[in-house]
Amino acid sequence: MDRLVGAFGFGLVTASILAIAAVAFTLQFGITNILNLAFGEIMTLCAYIGYLLNAAGASVWLALVVGAVAGAVFSALLNRTIYALFVRRGTALWGMVIVTIAVALIMQNTLLGLAGPHNFTYTIPPATTFRFAGLILTSLQLEIIGVAIVAMLTLHMMLRYTRLGKAMRATASDPALAQSCGINASRVIDLVWIISGALCGIAGVTLVMNTVSFTASTGSDFLVVIIAAAIVGGVGAPYGAMLGALLVGVTSEVAAVYVNASLKNVFAFALLLVVLLIRPQGFIGRARVAKGVVT
Amino acid sequence: MHTSATDERRRPPPQLVVDGLTAGYGGATVVDDVSFTVGPGEVVALLGPNGAGKSTVLKAMVGQARITAGSVLLGGIDITSVRPHLLAGMGCGYVPQYRDVFDELTVRENLEMGGYLLGKEAIAKRIDDAMEVFPALAGMMDRPARKLSGGEHKMLAIARVMMSRPTLMALDEPTANLAPILGRRLLDEQIRAVVRSGAAVLLVEQRAAAALSVADWAYLLVAGRVVRSGHPAELRAQADFAEVFLGGGDATTAARNTSDVRA
Ligand SMILES: Nc1ncnc2c1ncn2[C@@H]1O[C@H](COP(=O)(O)OP(=O)(O)O)[C@@H](O)[C@H]1O
Ligand SMILES: [Mg+2]
Numbered sequence: 001m002d003r004l005v006g007a008f009g010f011g012l013v014t015a016s017i018l019a020i021a022a023v024a025f026t027l028q029f030g031i032t033n034i035l036n037l038a039f040g041e042i043m044t045l046c047a048y049i050g051y052l053l054n055a056a057g058a059s060v061w062l063a064l065v066v067g068a069v070a071g072a073v074f075s076a077l078l079n080r081t082i083y084a085l086f087v088r089r090g091t092a093l094w095g096m097v098i099v100t101i102a103v104a105l106i107m108q109n110t111l112l113g114l115a116g117p118h119n120f121t122y123t124i125p126p127a128t129t130f131r132f133a134g135l136i137l138t139s140l141q142l143e144i145i146g147v148a149i150v151a152m153l154t155l156h157m158m159l160r161y162t163r164l165g166k167a168m169r170a171t172a173s174d175p176a177l178a179q180s181c182g183i184n185a186s187r188v189i190d191l192v193w194i195i196s197g198a199l200c201g202i203a204g205v206t207l208v209m210n211t212v213s214f215t216a217s218t219g220s221d222f223l224v225v226i227i228a229a230a231i232v233g234g235v236g237a238p239y240g241a242m243l244g245a246l247l248v249g250v251t252s253e254v255a256a257v258y259v260n261a262s263l264k265n266v267f268a269f270a271l272l273l274v275v276l277l278i279r280p281q282g283f284i285g286r287a288r289v290a291k292g293v294v295t
Numbered sequence: 296m297h298t299s300a301t302d303e304r305r306r307p308p309p310q311l312v313v314d315g316l317t318a319g320y321g322g323a324t325v326v327d328d329v330s331f332t333v334g335p336g337e338v339v340a341l342l343g344p345n346g347a348g349k350s351t352v353l354k355a356m357v358g359q360a361r362i363t364a365g366s367v368l369l370g371g372i373d374i375t376s377v378r379p380h381l382l383a384g385m386g387c388g389y390v391p392q393y394r395d396v397f398d399e400l401t402v403r404e405n406l407e408m409g410g411y412l413l414g415k416e417a418i419a420k421r422i423d424d425a426m427e428v429f430p431a432l433a434g435m436m437d438r439p440a441r442k443l444s445g446g447e448h449k450m451l452a453i454a455r456v457m458m459s460r461p462t463l464m465a466l467d468e469p470t471a472n473l474a475p476i477l478g479r480r481l482l483d484e485q486i487r488a489v490v491r492s493g494a495a496v497l498l499v500e501q502r503a504a505a506a507l508s509v510a511d512w513a514y515l516l517v518a519g520r521v522v523r524s525g526h527p528a529e530l531r532a533q534a535d536f537a538e539v540f541l542g543g544g545d546a547t548t549a550a551r552n553t554s555d556v557r558a
Contacts, residue, residue, distance in 0.1 A: 163411075166400070170408045173397040176359055180391075182383030182412040182459070 015249025071201020234282025
């Protein structure tokens with residue numbers, strides 16, 4: 001029983017990081033219609049920038065903030081300089097997937113070339129351990145959960161209640177109609193890349209804060225889990241991605257404790273297959289995946 | 296083209312002037328050298344069989360089809376190559392034939408998007424006004440638009456465009472998916488309300504009889520060209536027009552029958 005509760009605690013931390021990443025990934029697809037498979041590499045890039053700062057003496061929290069800014073700037077630039085170019089030429093969904101894979105490969109190999117095939121570790125001050133209701137979590141893990149909760153709540157408030165958030169959902173629903181209402185869709189899409197890019201950077205830094213060490217492929221290894229969470233929740237549905245992250249995160253950590261740590265992704269994907277069999281559109285998605293719509 | 300010069304002179308000075316519009320998609324030309332005008336407070340019907348290019352005329356006006364020749368003037372300002380998202384601010388309101396509301400947004404959010412360029416207070420006030428014109432919407436403000444019935448859906452689409460108080464309202468077959476009675480009421484009551492606000496209304500319809508009953512002027516588009524225009528009474532009186540477009544016959548076969556009318 002203790003082991004289960006303990007694993008559940010780890011699962012919550014994984015789920016928190018996963019939620020930040022999956023929501024950002026699904027937001028990009030839902031609003032801009034680009035399935036950005038370079039997402040994992042941007043996470044790694046931000047984690048690495050954070051690492052350089054941290055190694056130079058900055059705190060992990062400063063690394064987190066800088067990672068977020070780097071993710072926002074890099075994602076927006078990536079869209080402006082590369083993705084938008086192909087979209088304007090009429091490249092369709094699957095063509096864009098290939099473009100994003102190309103970007104991912106270029107980025108990963110560039111990172112590998114620049115940083116070398118090493119394991120990098122953040123220097124984190126010794127953490128206090130908290131115990132309650134059987135859960136054992138370090139202060140750092142609690143802080144990561146806190147970051148995720150704040151990020152999700154902020155995003156929720158923005159999408160539901162602000163003028164920009166509604167314009168984002170309107171653009172996702174129908175870009176042409178949004179434009180005829182006076183919404184500058186291309187500006188809205190820039191902002192989506194900035195916001196989702198910041199979340200991507202936060203996910204990258206928190207991911208490596210929570211692991212012993214990372215390499216140039218840590219982000220792309222995590223991407224398959226992100227995609228699993230996004231699909232379980234329903235692609236393009238941010239609330240679905242949050243739910244998917246919780247399910248995938250907790251399932252994989254519990255499986256890691258009870259079965260074998262190296263098999264945790266096996267369980268995450270088994271869950272994915274089961275969900276897809278029962279609800280092909282995911283938990284929240286309403287079978288509008290091809291349209292890529294944010295609810 | 297048959298046009299009565301005396302009637303034409305009684306029309307108000309135009310708010311919308313479409314002159315020699317040639318437009319289509321990619322390399323294909325769908326509408327060719329189309330010219331018409333709509334005055335403030337006027338309902339102008341653009342009639343024609345399915346596939347004639349009516350929707351393409353509207354899409355070209357709002358920047359969703361490619362214009363290769365001609366011009367569109369709104370209130371004397373050339374909007375031919377204005378970027379689409381700037382048109383709303385220039386007084387252009389457009390209700391597309393399909394996908395005319397944001398399905399994922401609630402009724403209230405749809406109206407808010409219609410008033411996207413307005414301040415908070417103006418939006419609140421105009422939502423109240425919209426609920427007066429469309430009382431049926433008042434009880435469903437927080438419902439997602441995709442859950443509305445056909446009639447409610449169209450009302451929302453029109454209410455959404457009215458939020459910005461456009462000086463031109465282009466409506467693409469607003470009655471197409473409605474029961475005849477509902478369609479009639481929409482034209483007789485709500486469209487009339489728009490006109491009273493002084494807007495120029497361009498009404499695309501396949502159902503000629505209903506459209507002519509509210510229109511002040513009408514143009515007939517066949518195979519991408521305006522083949523005749525006139526006062527509704529005058530068009531109704533033309534035996535061949537009445538037979539083909541008002542006789543309840545199939546408008547698509549009518550297209551072929553009318554091609555000889557091109558003068
Ligand atoms: N997006 C599009 N791309 C290519 N061709 C189109 C498109 N939309 C319409 N068309 C073609 O343009 C012609 C006129 O269509 P449309 O303007 O919708 O006619 P109407 O509204 O009078 O029924 C049709 O032959 C149609 O196939
Ligand atoms: Mg049409």
